[in-house]
Amino acid sequence: MANFESPVRLRLDSDALVSNWRTLAKMSQSASTGAAVKAGGYGLGAREVVQRLSQAGCRDFFVAHWAEAAVIADIVPPSQISVLNGITSSDIAPAIDLGAVPVLNTPDQIANWRAAGGGLCHVMIDSGINRMGLGPEQISTDLLRDLDIDILMSHLASADEDVPQNGRQLGIFRDAASSIKARRRSLANSAGITLGRDYHFDLTRPGIGLYGGIARSELQHSIRQVAFPSARVLQMRQLRTGDRVGYNATFICPHDMKVATLSIGYADGYLRAFSSVGHVVVNGLKLPVIGRVSMDLLLVDASLAADLHEGDWVDIDYDLSCASQLTGLSQYELLTGLGNRFDLYWS
Numbered sequence: 001m002a003n004f005e006s007p008v009r010l011r012l013d014s015d016a017l018v019s020n021w022r023t024l025a026k027m028s029q030s031a032s033t034g035a036a037v038k039a040g041g042y043g044l045g046a047r048e049v050v051q052r053l054s055q056a057g058c059r060d061f062f063v064a065h066w067a068e069a070a071v072i073a074d075i076v077p078p079s080q081i082s083v084l085n086g087i088t089s090s091d092i093a094p095a096i097d098l099g100a101v102p103v104l105n106t107p108d109q110i111a112n113w114r115a116a117g118g119g120l121c122h123v124m125i126d127s128g129i130n131r132m133g134l135g136p137e138q139i140s141t142d143l144l145r146d147l148d149i150d151i152l153m154s155h156l157a158s159a160d161e162d163v164p165q166n167g168r169q170l171g172i173f174r175d176a177a178s179s180i181k182a183r184r185r186s187l188a189n190s191a192g193i194t195l196g197r198d199y200h201f202d203l204t205r206p207g208i209g210l211y212g213g214i215a216r217s218e219l220q221h222s223i224r225q226v227a228f229p230s231a232r233v234l235q236m237r238q239l240r241t242g243d244r245v246g247y248n249a250t251f252i253c254p255h256d257m258k259v260a261t262l263s264i265g266y267a268d269g270y271l272r273a274f275s276s277v278g279h280v281v282v283n284g285l286k287l288p289v290i291g292r293v294s295m296d297l298l299l300v301d302a303s304l305a306a307d308l309h310e311g312d313w314v315d316i317d318y319d320l321s322c323a324s325q326l327t328g329l330s331q332y333e334l335l336t337g338l339g340n341r342f343d344l345y346w347s
């Protein structure tokens with residue numbers, strides 16, 4: 001097949017990724033620091049992320065699915081890969097073969113793993129998110145007897161807010177941890193790391209912060225943007241006062257203006273929530289998105305960009321915390337939603 005250059009690019013900054021991991025590792029103090037690389041490294045490419053973080057010294061990688069573990073199992077020792085979403089009976093044989101470690105979440109998962117002679121495992125305690133893991137009422141010495149538990153973990157529901165739920169979850173996790181034998185204990189995600197030493201235990205599990213997401217304001221000045229989308233200019237036109245722009249004419253030119261049509265749209269993950277609120281950047285100038293975002297196309301007011309021409313590349317303003325505030329999309333959605341039409345470049 002002919003090798004066409006994609007008109008949408010995603011530049012990924014290796015230095016920023018590694019710097020973010022180091023920042024979170026430093027804030028984790030004496031705890032070691034892993035990396036959540038589920039959903040293909042939050043959409044940026046699991047293999048590339050794992051290679052870089054492994055080189056920087058990261059030794060614990062968290063994925064959601066077994067297929068995601070298989071994708072990275074030739075890059076790091078499989079024992080460094082944890083599969084958060086547990087294990088079904090049909091996954092057990094290939095899982096043991098692969099050698100990644102399941103996070104056991106339910107009594108059934110524990111029973112099946114034990115019956116299969118699965119060996120080393122992790123166990124998730126549900127301390128109050130009520131999503132995955134053993135509820136405190138399900139924990140018993142009988143249930144966990146003879147399990148070789150590496151990481152005993154739990155997950156915070158609201159670490160990005162200052163709410164009493166954080167302290168309650170900490171207490172419940174501590175209680176559980178005092179009665180369960182495990183090699184390591186782990187509670188904090190990116191936001192949880194900022195809650196202080198009490199929340200760090202032996203291992204922290206940041207995700208969004210690695211990829212440039214600002215989980216809490218404490219991280220605002222130390223976390224760097226990692227993902228930089230850009231798109232090609234497909235067409236430039238001069239429009240007149242009163243001209244209607246895009247689907248359903250949600251923008252009407254208030255004056256004569258130069259409009260650029262860019263090759264990016266909601267099929268690339270640049271969702272309609274950016275309609276009339278997003279920006280692109282050309283030579284340091286912010287050009288506003290006008291009208292509705294289409295599936296494959298985006299319109300911007302390019303009146304200020306005298307030198308912009310058909311074929312040029314334009315940077316999409318994708319500062320995650322600003323974009324999240326503008327659109328109401330979460331920083332997680334903004335990253336993991338990026339589509340598969342991008343050419344990815346690690347710099």
Ligand SMILES: *Cc1c(COP(=O)(O)O)cnc(C)c1O
Nearest residue numbers: 036155189190205206207208209
């Ligand atoms: C996704 C996930 C993380 C990482 O969370 P961030 O908010 O992205 O830092 C940590 N632990 C578990 C169990 C997760 O599912």
